[in-house]
Amino acid sequence: MALAAMMCAVAMTFIDQTIVSIAAPDIVSELGLSASGMQWVINAYLLSLAAFFALGGRLADLWGPRRVVMAGTLVFVVSSVLCGCVPDDGYALPWLVVFRATQGLGAALLFPAALAVVVAVFPVERRGRALALFFGLTGALTALGPLLGGWLTAWTWRAVFWVNVPVAVVALVLTVLARISDRRREEPLDVTGALLIVTGMGLSVLGFQQASAWGWDSAWTWLCVAGGLAVLAVFCRYELRQRHPLVDLAVFRSRAFTVDTLVLFFAMLAFVPVFFFASVYAQVSLSASPNQAALYLLYFFAGFALASQWGGRILDKRGPRPALRLGCVVGAVGFALWAGKLTDLSLHDQWPYAALAGAGIGFILAPASTDAVNRAGAGGAP
Structure with missing residues (x-):
């Protein structure tokens, strides 16, 4: 329940x-x-x-x-x-x-x-x-x-x-x-750390989001990106000196935890934009109705849902590495083939590649997240 x-x-x-x-x-x-x-x-x-x-x-x-x-x-x-x-x-x-x-x-x-x-x-x-x-x-x-x-x-x-x-x-x-x-920790909230990471993440993400509108040669783009990264650097130095930090950066001493985090980061760069792009592309470029655009996205998530179950079983039996390798390969091939078909402007010709791209993310997300959580709970064990 x-x-x-x-x-x-x-x-x-x-x-x-x-x-x-x-x-x-x-x-x-x-x-x-x-x-x-x-x-x-x-x-x-x-x-x-x-x-x-x-x-x-x-x-x-x-x-x-x-x-x-x-x-x-x-x-x-x-x-x-x-x-x-x-x-x-x-x-x-x-x-x-x-x-x-x-x-x-x-x-x-x-x-x-x-x-x-x-x-x-x-x-x-x-x-x-x-x-x-x-x-x-x-x-x-x-x-x-x-x-x-x-x-x-x-x-x-x-x-x-x-x-x-x-x-x-x-x-x-x-x-x-x-x-x-509910298991609570009787520790103080690191308010300064919270302000630093909210500011740093907000500025850097804003810069990347607005780069398409402002342009990569815009001073505002680089002011947000560089300013946000600088604030995040200050946040990291501040957190390392705190007894009760907002984020325990010691877990990144584990190479496996760091790899899990990087894999999830790059997977999300591919995963999150699919929501907006695919629905607008289907309705504008393919002249699809909202229901047809929904079906277009459904192909991606069908592959995602099936592969995530398979990835979880691989994780329990053989550990995270086989699932992550498989997911990275399947996802890269799926997105590459899907991108090559976008200019054909055919909804039905694209569905196998959309499903393959979704399967790649499905193989990655659960195993990488589970392994990262386990290692963080173990204090960042290697």
Whole structure:
């Protein structure tokens, strides 16, 4: 029941990314947003998520993961309702950007705390399969987002935000019924460290996000990127001197943990943009309906869901390395072949390559995450 509760809560945040992407053309048309304005609506969520993610994980340690899951769920669902209530006037863009950012804050609280609950509930020898179910079924539920989004958008795009309400209610009820124990740490919150990492992550991610609009030769782009990285460097030096740091950087002494983190970083660079690009590409370049665009994304997530289960079994039997190697190869081949087919402008000719690309991410995500969590829990064992 605890696993089901966490999957519902996290699936809500994943569904929101795909479902909003499906509705993007309708949002732009009804509210009169520019392409850059809609990009800000998408990016505000990801920017806030990146900036507050480390803080969310630390609050789960200090307050207990169950409490933080419930708090994050409430922040997320209230923000979703307000996004759906955006006024159809000149305030539409700032309204959406602000409440998409608070959605990102809710997700940043929710996701690491939910992962902590799953880790606490399952022993190490069963953790690989549990996290494979966590990521795989969450991915499968995410795949329903585009189909649901296509159907809801035909009624009103505002419903793509309101649909989070029943999912949140189910997640909260299951969390209460599961009676998850909260293990709290009686330690102070590193407020200075939190401010540094929020500022550093926010600036650097903003610079990369806006590079396409500002240009790589823009002083603003490099001011944000370089300034953010400089703040993160200060954060690292500060954390190493703290008795109770926000992030225990000692885990990076483990080469395996560092490799897991880097693999996840590069996998996410391929994974996250798929949500927005594929839905807009299908509707604009392929002249697909919202439901057809949903099917286009569904191919990717079908491969992801199946491969994540296989990857979890490989992890439990043979360790993370075979699954990561397989995932990197399958993902690279899948994305390369998919990219080569994009200019053919044929929806049906692309589905095997989209599924192959999704399978590559599926092989990577659960094994790398599980191995990283295990090593962090063991104090960064090599």
